[in-house]
Amino acid sequence: MTVALESVLEIHPQVAVRPETFGALAYHYGNRRLIFLKHPDVVTVVQSLNSHPDVQSTLSACGVAPERWPSFVAALSSLETSEVVRERQIAS
Amino acid sequence: MSAKSLVEEMKRGLDAPICLTWELTYACNLQCVHCLSSSGQRDERELSTEEAKKILDDLRDLQVFYINIGGGEPMVRRDFFELLEYSVANGIGVKFSTNGAFIDEEKAQRLAAMDYLDIQISLDGVDAATNDAVRGEGSYDMAIRAMENLKAANFGQFKISVVVTRHNVSQLDQFKALADHYGAQLRITRLRPAGRGADTWHELHPTNAQQREIYNWLLKHGENVLTGDSFFHLNALGESLPGLNMCGAGRVVCLIDPIGDVYACPFVIHDEFKAGNVRDEGGFAKVWKQSDLFLSLREPQSAGACASCGAFDACQGGCMAAKFFTGLPLDGPDPECVGGDADEALSIISRGSEPKPSMDHSKPVTLTRKKLSVSASH
Numbered sequence: 213m214t215v216a217l218e219s220v221l222e223i224h225p226q227v228a229v230r231p232e233t234f235g236a237l238a239y240h241y242g243n244r245r246l247i248f249l250k251h252p253d254v255v256t257v258v259q260s261l262n263s264h265p266d267v268q269s270t271l272s273a274c275g276v277a278p279e280r281w282p283s284f285v286a287a288l289s290s291l292e293t294s295e296v297v298r299e300r301q302i303a304s
Numbered sequence: 305m306s307a308k309s310l311v312e313e314m315k316r317g318l319d320a321p322i323c324l325t326w327e328l329t330y331a332c333n334l335q336c337v338h339c340l341s342s343s344g345q346r347d348e349r350e351l352s353t354e355e356a357k358k359i360l361d362d363l364r365d366l367q368v369f370y371i372n373i374g375g376g377e378p379m380v381r382r383d384f385f386e387l388l389e390y391s392v393a394n395g396i397g398v399k400f401s402t403n404g405a406f407i408d409e410e411k412a413q414r415l416a417a418m419d420y421l422d423i424q425i426s427l428d429g430v431d432a433a434t435n436d437a438v439r440g441e442g443s444y445d446m447a448i449r450a451m452e453n454l455k456a457a458n459f460g461q462f463k464i465s466v467v468v469t470r471h472n473v474s475q476l477d478q479f480k481a482l483a484d485h486y487g488a489q490l491r492i493t494r495l496r497p498a499g500r501g502a503d504t505w506h507e508l509h510p511t512n513a514q515q516r517e518i519y520n521w522l523l524k525h526g527e528n529v530l531t532g533d534s535f536f537h538l539n540a541l542g543e544s545l546p547g548l549n550m551c552g553a554g555r556v557v558c559l560i561d562p563i564g565d566v567y568a569c570p571f572v573i574h575d576e577f578k579a580g581n582v583r584d585e586g587g588f589a590k591v592w593k594q595s596d597l598f599l600s601l602r603e604p605q606s607a608g609a610c611a612s613c614g615a616f617d618a619c620q621g622g623c624m625a626a627k628f629f630t631g632l633p634l635d636g637p638d639p640e641c642v643g644g645d646a647d648e649a650l651s652i653i654s655r656g657s658e659p660k661p662s663m664d665h666s667k668p669v670t671l672t673r674k675k676l677s678v679s680a681s682h
Contacts, residue, residue, distance in 0.1 A: 228395065230320065230367040234313040237322065239369035241397055241420055246322060246369070248310060 213299060215289040217268040217281065221261045222300040229259060238296045247294050254287050261297060311548065317555045317602035320366035321592065323532075325570045326560045328356070328384070329376040330665035333405050336428075336439045338467060338501035338508060341561070341573055343376040344667035349563040353383040355583070359560065360391050362588045370397035370420075374570070376562065376665075379406040385414065392420045401426060401465060403443060404450025412453035416460070424465040424491060425450055430478040434471055438508070451486050463530065465491045468518060469508040476521050480529070491530035492518075494537075497629040497639070498571040499661055505630070506655070515642055516541060537622035537638045540615035551624055554579065554601035558592065566591045568601060571625035575662045608635025615643060631658035 215221070223229070226242040229249070236255040238247040249255050256274050264270040267288060271281055291297045331346035332339075351359070363371065371391065378384060378400055391398050399422035407415070407423075415421060425447050429435030432444035454462050464483045466472065472479075476492070483490040497505035510518060519538040522531065526546045533547035548556075553568035560566055564582040567573055579598050580591035592598065610621045622638020630639040631653040637645040 228367065228369060230369070232313075232319055233316075234310065237318070237369075241369075241395075244370070244397070244422070250310065 213292065215267065215285055215292050217266070217271075217285060219267045219288075220265065220300045221267060221270075221288065221292070221297045223258060223261060224295050224298050227296050229255065231255065238291075240295055243295060245294065247291070247296050249291075249296075251287075254284070257284060257288075258291065258297060262300075311550050314548070314552070314556050315550060315602065315604075317598065319593075320363075320368050321556060321558050322369070323372065323552060323557045324363070324368055324560070325372045325374055325558075326359070327374045327376060327562050327570075328378040328387070329381050329562045331380045332376040332403075333380065334377065334403050334440045334443055335667055336426075336443075336500070337504045338438060338469070338495060338499075339666075340496060340499040340501060340571055341374075341376065342499040342661055342664045342666050345665045346376075346380075347563050347663075347665060351562065351564050351582075353386065355564070356383070356387050357390055359564075359582055359588055360387070360394055360396060362582075363396055364394040366589055366592070368396060370399060373398055373400035375401075377403055377405065379411075388418065388421070392418060398422070399424060399463075402450070403439070404447045407450035407453050409453050409456065412450075412457035412459060416454070416457040422463060423454065423459070424463040425454075425488075426465050426467075427479075427482075428467050428469065429472050430475045430482055434475065437471065438467075438469065451488070455486050461487060461489055463489045463491045465493065467495050468492050468510060469495055470510050470514060471508070473510050473514040473517055476518070480525065489528075489530060491532065492522075493532050494534040494623070496571040496623065496625055497658075498625055499573065500666065502629045502658065502661065509640060512640075512642065512644065515640060519545070519642075534623075537619045537640060538642060540619035540642045544618065549618075550620055551622075553577075553624055554598040558598075560588065566595070568597065569625060571623070572628060573661055573663060574628070574659060576628070576659070577625075578662075606635045608633065610635070610637055610645070613637075613643065613645065629658055629661075 227238050227240050230237045235251050236249040238249055257270055260270050260274055264273055271284055276284060327341055329346055329350060330343045332343040335344055379402055388398055397420035401424040404425045427435060427447045428438045435444040466479055480490050495509050519541045522545050535545055536549045539545055539549055557569050558566055559570040566579045568577040579595035582588045607616050610616045624634055626639050627634050632639055632649055639646050639650055
């Protein structure tokens with residue numbers, strides 16, 4: 213899937229996020245992979261995804277300026293590939 | 305942030321370890337000649353079940369994602385499954401290393417039914433002769449039986465863990481084929497001169513030509529083979545191998561030993577690298593966050609004699625433990641420096657004058673063991 217501003221995402225339920233000075237470490241209990249979130253703002257956005265309707269409203273709510281949105285969409289795409297975030301499941 | 309600056313961040317230490325090894329017991333049914341922890345006999349000060357659970361509580365609070373359990377042979381502990389289940393129930397995944405002796409059909413099924421569990425079966429040769437020379441008579445059959453049982457129980461992808469020595473470098477392709485046969489993943493790690501390994505390292509460590517063989521093999525297979533990032537000293541040969549190119553001791557890595565002592569890494573069981581004990585006030589968290597040793601390891605380290613070497617950025621001076629137990633200065637080249645920069649220093653250190661491990665839980669020497677040590681040193 214391609215992540216866009218209108219994408220509806222959530223943190224993967226098998227992922228735990230631990231804050232670190234450089235951002236955070238995410239660990240996927242399913243595929244046993246450790247992923248580095250290298251910016252504190254990305255961490256805030258990832259942790260807020262579940263509380264907002266879509267990516268754009270999450271970015272707004274986290275105070276990310278619109279000119280930075282494309283880089284956040286790119287970051288979320290790569291996190292989607294590594295299964296840190298995923299398309300929100302209706303049931304959850 | 306570039307990969308390099310991420311490494312710089314990691315050198316300053318993480319809020320909690322990402323690679324924590326916990327050796328549950330010094331007791332072991334085997335007596336491998338390269339055992340990092342000189343295991344054999346149980347230590348009477350061993351942590352109780354309740355103390356072990358308290359550590360797991362602390363690790364959960366620190367958000368440690370997973371732990372590597374070893375020993376000794378961890379499965380000899382009567383509370384092994386209890387601790388395994390307690391850990392996983394608290395969100396801490398477990399990978400444990402075993403010689404396989406206790407994985408019978410019933411245990412294999414029990415293990416296969418658990419989530420967030422990885423198993424590493426230790427094997428140091430693709431045939432009994434090569435393996436048993438290092439790990440002891442009967443240990444090859446033991447490991448193969450465990451793998452058969454795990455396969456039959458549909459455990460899924462377990463790991464075959466190989467310590468690379470002079471005698472098995474030539475078997476790397478066969479190890480890979482063996483792993484593929486069992487649907488397992490191959491893990492190869494570097495031989496360290498720690499524990500009983502300090503006594504056998506000179507005879508067992510790969511030659512410099514073999515190191516190049518290992519490096520080339522890893523470049524070819526690296527993405528599918530685990531290494532614990534233990535071969536980063538080989539990066540001086542050229543292109544970097546996959547993985548974290550740094551010594552993680554006390555920064556992202558540590559060891560809790562069976563009596564609760566916390567060391568900088570699994571390869572330095574020596575007072576000089578002991579940061580504290582989990583039984584001390586404040587427990588593990590305080591040791592990790594505040595011990596003088598770990599704080600000093602998180603300071604910028606001197607490249608020392610390696611500062612003028614063009615390969616330093618690639619190899620980072622190698623492994624602290626390997627230098628320490630071969631009697632080399634910590635701010636100089638690794639004993640297996642591929643450029644040969646440690647050769648002269650090594651040649652003038654008189655054998656026997658190197659630092660000795662602080663503890664030895666080896667079983668009393670028997671004739672069998674003597675025989676095996678000799679046959680391993682060919």
